[in-house]
Amino acid sequence: MSKRFENKIIMVTGASSGLGRAIAQQLGAEGASVIALGRVTEALEVTQTRIEEAGGRCLCIPFDLTEFDNYGKLFLALKDQVPHLDGLAHCAGSLKRCAPMQHVKPDVFRGALDIHLTAPNLLTQIMFPLLKRAESASIIFTTCDMIEEDQPNWHGYGLAKRALGYAAAMWQAEHPSKPMRFNTINPGRMRTRSFERAYPGLSPATVPVAADIAPAFLQVLSDDACEVRGQLLQASDLLETKN
Numbered sequence: 001m002s003k004r005f006e007n008k009i010i011m012v013t014g015a016s017s018g019l020g021r022a023i024a025q026q027l028g029a030e031g032a033s034v035i036a037l038g039r040v041t042e043a044l045e046v047t048q049t050r051i052e053e054a055g056g057r058c059l060c061i062p063f064d065l066t067e068f069d070n071y072g073k074l075f076l077a078l079k080d081q082v083p084h085l086d087g088l089a090h091c092a093g094s095l096k097r098c099a100p101m102q103h104v105k106p107d108v109f110r111g112a113l114d115i116h117l118t119a120p121n122l123l124t125q126i127m128f129p130l131l132k133r134a135e136s137a138s139i140i141f142t143t144c145d146m147i148e149e150d151q152p153n154w155h156g157y158g159l160a161k162r163a164l165g166y167a168a169a170m171w172q173a174e175h176p177s178k179p180m181r182f183n184t185i186n187p188g189r190m191r192t193r194s195f196e197r198a199y200p201g202l203s204p205a206t207v208p209v210a211a212d213i214a215p216a217f218l219q220v221l222s223d224d225a226c227e228v229r230g231q232l233l234q235a236s237d238l239l240e241t242k243n
């Protein structure tokens with residue numbers, strides 16, 4: 001197998017489950033050192049074992065991304081032990097049952113914006129000095145079908161996911177000459193814990209597993225995609241091009 005990520009250090013959020021874990025594991029198999037973020041230590045340890053078994057290296061960091069006051073401490077903990085950050089894949093997310101906005105409690109609305117919009121922007125901001133140290137760095141924001149489709153009852157989540165496309169474009173516009181690229185990927189529906197929570201009436205067997213979608217993210221994280229900048233990408237298109 002090719003080792004596109006030898007000597008690369010990639011941070012993956014949501015690495016304790018679903019899409020983030022699949023990306024982390026596949027990065028490990030291609031030689032990456034992965035910095036795996038999630039909240040549940042035991043689940044992160046499972047990811048670590050899989051990465052190491054696949055031949056990669058992993059540093060697990062249990063961290064709640066909605067605790068913004070701790071971001072400074074996270075950076076201080078990493079800045080001397082991580083020489084550079086070649087990629088940052090924002091996969092953390094939390095899907096709850098949806099409801100019309102009229103019935104959504106303020107903390108639920110704010111919570112959706114915190115994890116899906118504020119966290120990826122502020123984490124990119126705090127990790128910027130490490131991303132700048134890389135020869136080139138790829139930052140990926142994970143969106144969903146709502147970036148293009150209006151789906152009722154997903155107000156806070158959809159709003160945050162749609163805004164991520166704008167965020168990636170703004171980051172790119174603010175850093176046009178740096179060897180950094182900021183893109184948004186819609187993975188489409190996947191058979192994960194979040195999917196089962198959000199769509200209890202749908203059979204998980206009707207959608208692909210996260211491991212089948214992760215290669216689209218690896219493609220954009222890799223140097224092969226160095227010209228892909230500020231774009232909104234569909235995982236299905238990336239996978240089709242690859243095959």
Ligand SMILES: NC(=O)c1ccc[n+]([C@@H]2O[C@H](COP(=O)([O-])OP(=O)(O)OC[C@H]3O[C@@H](n4cnc5c(N)ncnc54)[C@H](OP(=O)(O)O)[C@@H]3O)[C@@H](O)[C@H]2O)c1
Pocket residue numbers: 013014015016017018019020037038039040041043063064065066090091092093094095115142143144145187188189190191192193194195210
């Ligand atoms: N599944 C789908 O059909 C689908 C479709 C479109 C887009 N997406 C997007 O894909 C991404 C991955 O979702 P998934 O389907 O893989 O879901 P998942 O299996 O439920 O994984 C979600 C991950 O996010 C982490 N997370 C949640 N809240 C967090 C917090 N406050 N701080 C730190 N980490 C947190 C979880 O960590 P812990 O469990 O350790 O807390 C877990 O690792 C999400 O952004 C989601 O919106 C999913």
